[in-house]
Amino acid sequence: MKFIRLATIAALSSTILAGGAVSVFADETREVTTEGQVQFVPASDEDGELEVIPPIDPEEGPDVEIDPIVPETTGPLSILMAPAMNFGSQVISNQDQVYNMVAEMQQQRGTEGDENKVPYVSFAQVQDLRGTNEGWDLQVSLSDFTSTTQNNVLTGAEITFVDSYMEYVGSNQENAPVTHAAGLTLLPNGAARSVMTAEQTKGAGASSVVWGNQADLNTKFADDEIEIVENEAIQLSIPGTTAKDATTYTSTLTWELTTTPGEDGPGETDPEIDV
DSSP states (O other), rough: OOHHHHHHHHHHHHHHHHEEEOOSSSOOOOOOOOOOOOOOOOOGGOOOOOOOOOOTTTSSSSEEOOOOOOOOSSSEEEEOOOOOOOOOOOOOOOOEEEEEEEEEEEEEEETOSSSGGGOOOOOEEEEEOOOSSSEEEEEEEEOBOOOOOSOOOOOOOEEOOOOOOEESSSOOOOOOOOOTTTTTOOOOOOOOOOEEOOOOOTOOOEEEHHHHHHHHHHHHHHHTTOOOOOEEEEEEETTTTSSSOOSSOOEEEEEEESSSOOSSSSOOOOOEEEE
């Protein structure tokens, strides 16, 4: 090893002498750049189940756990939540009536049992994990309210979405979808109506159209004199002339997610949910 080291030194010395001012050292380098890279692909069944993202900030309202309306829902484009509508027990009337929806109840995080459920805003949530920014449209349609009794159809019954707002989970709020106009009405067996629409370039991530005021629901829930908390953002109207039997009438709301944004009626169909 000594011989090799000495030979190298001799050769180097020889080069310096022969070349005069020639230097074998590079200029000083104080800054360099390198490349970082990450690739994203659309979510698939193998990437696991999606989780509902509650639209109310836990610091501003109740901290709740909400299961997807269809268990084991996966990406890349899915309906995670849609409201079930209960308009309570009402006295038969021959006058035109408007009934508020009974507020949906959700489980407080980390608890069990109905006694730990609290009234919560109603909402429909879409999660778009395709990564294509192609847009989508969430629509809903309504069937007749029916029973098995003599007057088996609530003729003229309508559901109205009084008002709504958007809750979009994303750093760029310009990508948020839009919600329906105030006073959107569903007619039984009528055309599907859009409740939340993401045009092309919008709607990536988790988007919720929300009905109700959480602060108002909290106040009502805290009032011991109020037995049933109502959500005034969704209403059922029934004409006084409609014959009503002393029974329960039920209807089906069909929530349909399409990949062709539009106002009325479905386009190319993706997930569909009945509630």
